[in-house]
Amino acid sequence: MSICDQEGLQKALTPVADALMQILASVTPITHIETIPLNKAYGRILASAAVSPMNVPPEDNSAMDGYAIGELGYREYTCVGEAFAGHPYQGTVKPDECIRIMTGAPVPSDCSLVEMQENATVVGNVVTFTETLKAGSNIRRAGEDIALGSHVLTAGRRLTPSDCGLLASIGLAQVEVKTPIKVALFTTGDELIAPGTALKAGQIYESNSYVLTPILQKLGAELIVLPAVEDNENSIKKALHDASEKADIVITCGGVSVGDADYTRKAVEALGQLELWKLAMKPGKPLAFGRIINCLFLGLPGNPVSALVTLHQVGLPLLRKLSGEQVTPNIRLSATTTEILRKRPGRADYQRGIASVNSPGQLEVRSTGLQGSGILTSVSQANCFIVLEQERGRVEIGETVMVEMFDEWLK
Incomplete structure (x- = not known):
């Protein structure tokens, strides 16, 4: 690839951070709240700051x-x-x-x-x-841990086991949390059939929903999983319209690029507003975000690894903000490569890797092998993403790279 080609590609693609910033700026968190027993509060989003009604310890x-x-x-x-x-x-x-x-x-x-x-x-x-x-x-001393009237947890916090224990320690039996968001999910493609059915020529098993559903369940969303929709504009339009009446956000896989058979983009534009990006990201270049009537829309790429990486890096921050959660950047660590990593400048690359600590106590990382956007084994064998910067090229043995260890959403 020539320097001119590289510069043209970079201008045509939107950096991941820029796309995420634009998406988050357009998302308003849900406002509905509910009061639930504390023993049901793990993983829920705190609706308002938790204020201690007592000193902890209560006395010397x-x-x-x-x-x-x-x-x-x-x-x-x-x-x-x-x-x-x-x-x-x-x-x-x-x-x-x-x-x-x-x-x-x-x-x-x-x-x-x-x-x-x-x-x-x-x-x-x-x-x-x-x-x-x-x-x-x-x-x-009384109040040494928690003083009467102090804020012990902030609004928008996803409650951890220790948070629940903390709330119990100040005598709270109930807590106000955000209601779960409703997420509708479906995939598109004439070639897709459900697992357990005999494959015919040209068919593949639909796997995207099985990749994405566990993540959305961990998020605590009220999930509406629809059957795969055939590749025609009317079918997709009807599915989008029906899903938008039930959900806060509709997520689709496939059909958001610029190919002749990519009808999702056309269907969304007919029902609402759509901003379409080509992300400077590998895997996962095509991404669509917009609105269908009063519902948000997120269109992920059709290949399973692309869909997973895009959901993790862009979709999850969107969904967490929509849920009312405080969103913080993913933690990245420096690691040394133990093998050559192939890459061309132009897109940030989220290669799947295996990180480990060597005998001197330093973090090192290697690839899981083939990195194609349809190769799910590259993810199932990995414990991290090797995040290679957009402008970076081939990585030699011994170079320093950034890794994101797989978090709770991917385990």
Whole structure:
């Protein structure tokens, strides 16, 4: 490819970051919310900031097993009681007195410190200490973890297991979350048939929905999967119209390039508005985004690897923003290549790779082999994307590249 050809290709293609920025700028998050039990909240999107109605811990408590001491300045202390987590000491503690206390037990208000039991010598009910005592030591203060009225989680957060535990720790039994978005998904192509059916000449099994559906299910979307639609404009138009009445967004695979048999683009334009990009991305150059009546539309490429990569890199940020989630960039790490990676300048390349840590403790990466847009084994054998910049060419052994480890959406 000549320099002029490369420059012409780069001008004709939209960089992935630019396309994503334009798409996200046109998406308004859903506003509907619902209140659900906390034990059902994992993976849901928090609708508003979680504000603590209490201090955590709720009162001063002991950080270890030992003795809670009245005041400093005495050579020996009389032990007058004991305290356990859930069973506080009910009496008073004079300056020259102490109580036996266990980890997590409330510290009486008239005690100034806790000393660990290993530093204590006990004779009868008289306790002396072998180390210098320090006021305030070994006491976890009320509100030390979470203060009353503080924001513990922000709106738009997808709740993790630890988040759910955090909300439980401040006494919340219910939580307000965004309602799941409704996603309609179908593929187009006369050559596609369902798995389990005998193949005829020219047919292939429809696999895109099996690749994309698990990702959309992990997203928590209410999923409407439609049968594959034959390649004619009227059939696709009807499928799009029917799907748009049920969903917040319609996602299709195939038919969004400029070929004579690519009818999805024409059908969308007849029903609504469409912006069509040729992404500077490999795999996954054709991508369509627009609206059908009151519904968003995302058209993915027809090849399964292209559809997967495009959904992951562009579709997921779109869907997550639509869901009301805070969207953050994917994490990329530097790695050293252990083999030559073939590439031409002009498109960002998301090659499928296997990353590992070598004996010196450095991250290295190799390709899974053939990288064609229809080769699903390149993904199933991988644990990362090797992200090669748009202007980059062939990569030699030992060069540094960026990798994106497969995240929760691809595992």
